[in-house]
Amino acid sequence: MRNRFTQRWALVACVALLAASVGGDEALPRLSAATGASLSSCTQLPTAFRFANTTITSAESVPSGGLTWGGRSVEAHCLVKGEMYRRTSPQDGKSYAIGFEMRLPGAWNGRFFYQANGGIDGSVATAQGGGGPVPTTALQQGFAVISSDAGHSGPSDPSFGIDFQARLDYGYQAAAKLTPMAKALIAAAYGKPPDRSYFGGCSNGGRHTFVAMTRMPEQYDGYLAGAPGYRLPLAAIANQFGAKQYATVATNPSDLSTAFTAAERATVSAAVLARCDALDGAADGLIQDTTACQAAFDLGRDVPTCSGARDGRCLSAAQKAAIAPIFSGAVDGRGRRFYASFPFDSGHDSADSSYWEFFVPLMIDSGGTAMIWGVPPADPATFNGPAYALTTPIDAMLASVAATNGTYTESALSFMLPVEPTNLARLKNRGAKVIVYHGVSDAIFSVDDTTVWYEGLRAANGGDASSFARFFRVPGMAHCAGGPSTDQFDMLTALVDWVERGRAPESVVAHARGAGNAVGVNRDVPSSWSPDRSRPLCPYPKVARLRPGATDLATADSFRCQ
Numbered sequence: 001m002r003n004r005f006t007q008r009w010a011l012v013a014c015v016a017l018l019a020a021s022v023g024g025d026e027a028l029p030r031l032s033a034a035t036g037a038s039l040s041s042c043t044q045l046p047t048a049f050r051f052a053n054t055t056i057t058s059a060e061s062v063p064s065g066g067l068t069w070g071g072r073s074v075e076a077h078c079l080v081k082g083e084m085y086r087r088t089s090p091q092d093g094k095s096y097a098i099g100f101e102m103r104l105p106g107a108w109n110g111r112f113f114y115q116a117n118g119g120i121d122g123s124v125a126t127a128q129g130g131g132g133p134v135p136t137t138a139l140q141q142g143f144a145v146i147s148s149d150a151g152h153s154g155p156s157d158p159s160f161g162i163d164f165q166a167r168l169d170y171g172y173q174a175a176a177k178l179t180p181m182a183k184a185l186i187a188a189a190y191g192k193p194p195d196r197s198y199f200g201g202c203s204n205g206g207r208h209t210f211v212a213m214t215r216m217p218e219q220y221d222g223y224l225a226g227a228p229g230y231r232l233p234l235a236a237i238a239n240q241f242g243a244k245q246y247a248t249v250a251t252n253p254s255d256l257s258t259a260f261t262a263a264e265r266a267t268v269s270a271a272v273l274a275r276c277d278a279l280d281g282a283a284d285g286l287i288q289d290t291t292a293c294q295a296a297f298d299l300g301r302d303v304p305t306c307s308g309a310r311d312g313r314c315l316s317a318a319q320k321a322a323i324a325p326i327f328s329g330a331v332d333g334r335g336r337r338f339y340a341s342f343p344f345d346s347g348h349d350s351a352d353s354s355y356w357e358f359f360v361p362l363m364i365d366s367g368g369t370a371m372i373w374g375v376p377p378a379d380p381a382t383f384n385g386p387a388y389a390l391t392t393p394i395d396a397m398l399a400s401v402a403a404t405n406g407t408y409t410e411s412a413l414s415f416m417l418p419v420e421p422t423n424l425a426r427l428k429n430r431g432a433k434v435i436v437y438h439g440v441s442d443a444i445f446s447v448d449d450t451t452v453w454y455e456g457l458r459a460a461n462g463g464d465a466s467s468f469a470r471f472f473r474v475p476g477m478a479h480c481a482g483g484p485s486t487d488q489f490d491m492l493t494a495l496v497d498w499v500e501r502g503r504a505p506e507s508v509v510a511h512a513r514g515a516g517n518a519v520g521v522n523r524d525v526p527s528s529w530s531p532d533r534s535r536p537l538c539p540y541p542k543v544a545r546l547r548p549g550a551t552d553l554a555t556a557d558s559f560r561c562q
């Protein structure tokens with residue numbers, strides 16, 4: 001008897017372990033599924049809806065087809081525009097407000113989507129959800145969606161950083177102010193608040209999502225972060241470190257792209273592919289095993305060193321010396337890495353890479369560092385972006401984004417970054433879920449930075465965070481989209497299925513946007529690929545590998561995550 005009893009308990013323990021390994025944490029609660037409702041109020045909202053510090057400026061019915069995505073009509077909905085916290089700045093005397101729009105579908109699915117926008121915010125992007133070249137938008141799927149300017153106007157003007165409150169709104173406060181207002185407006189329009197709420201975006205929108213994960217873990221049930229620039233000020237300084245490196249080998253000092261031309265970047269991508277493409281079992285132009293590739297590839301050894309003049313098919317020894325530290329990770333004056341390494345991949349010559357590498361550090365990162373994050377801020381009237389990026393010591397930049405004074409009492413590293421991003425216990429324990437994706441060839445926010453975060457999250461959760469947070473690396477993908485990649489996927493549906501139906505995403509199918517793609521053609525898709533090639537995206541640390549015996553490189557079915 002004793003033996004049988006012991007065996008039985010061993011079996012029970014075994015089954016429990018198996019359940020934990022395949023299904024995740026049994027102890028986590030499952031949130032109930034949302035139920036839909038019909039829009040009961042639209043044009044009356046400017047007078048009928050009352051919320052503190054809020055003005056609804058207009059509400060109009062948009063007919064089906066008044067907005068389209070991917071060649072398909074967005075169904076009839078209500079477009080509400082408004083603003084919160086109109087005020088005059090004590091620093092620059094200008095008028096500020098948090099501008100927003102909400103789009104409320106006539107046939108609502110019971111869910112709210114907070115669309116976090118990219119760049120330095122400053123404009124109200126069309127509130128339809130997304131964050132990349134998604135096949136269908138959140139609005140098309142029936143979500144009520146909000147979009148905002150995060151508290152200032154001007155998507156390419158960093159001088160809002162003179163106003164301290166505008167810094168805080170951009171960092172984290174606008175989302176916190178908009179969230180309860182948006183839920184109340186939904187209740188006014190439909191007769192009930194949202195059953196389930198989701199927060200998502202790419203780039204700075206991914207940063208907003210990381211911030212929301214840590215500052216608003218009770219307000220949202222699902223968080224979808226793409227290419228999260230969650231340490232944005234440090235990424236911007238790292239990019240200016242890169243500009244300084246390029247400047248040492250640029251043949252035309254006023255054009256940094258002469259340091260590392262498109263032909264030379266294509267040569268590096270080809271050399272990486274030669275070393276790494278087949279590591280996943282398929283020589284298909286995609287490097288699935290990013291980690292193994294970093295050990296296999298060596299810039300010094302695998303890219304020819306020019307013996308004479310540069311011809312695009314080699315790098316000079318000076319170029320290699322200048323470029324290698326950008327990949328291995330920007331360092332401060334004492335040689336300490338302050339951001340992340342960048343992995344070698346197949347997309348270093350993608351269409352947008354020269355923008356991020358050579359234009360952005362001089363014209364965008366510099367202004368952000370000096371005016372939005374630096375204390376004290378630079379004077380917008382005399383600011384010179386390229387001069388700032390190329391002549392300000394890295395240590396001075398790092399000190400300024402960590403500084404405070406009597407006016408700017410919270411530093412950029414405090415208001416821009418998530419609070420303890422590897423401590424997500426509050427959202428985890430109430431049943432909320434997190435999905436993060438990041439392009440491996442992203443030239444501005446490094447997928448390695450996100451990998452380090454996810455490894456930290458795993459470590460903080462006993463070595464496995466997959467019961468509530470999953471991270472998908474997208475081989476070849478540039479910043480949020482593009483690159484020689486399968487960059488079209490619907491992670492929002494995967495997230496809803498996980499939150500509301502308990503179906504954790506074991507993989508997500510992604511498609512290339514070749515000729516004929518309805519949302520827009522990705523010009524980086526190689527002509528040798530099937531135009532709508534598909535691949536499974538795999539939750540880290542799994543990678544997609546060719547199934548034994550499979551030969552069809554056009555389809556995801558030939559691959560499995562392992």
Ligand SMILES: [Ca+2]
Pocket residue numbers: 276277278279280281282283284285286287288
């Ligand atoms: Ca491959």
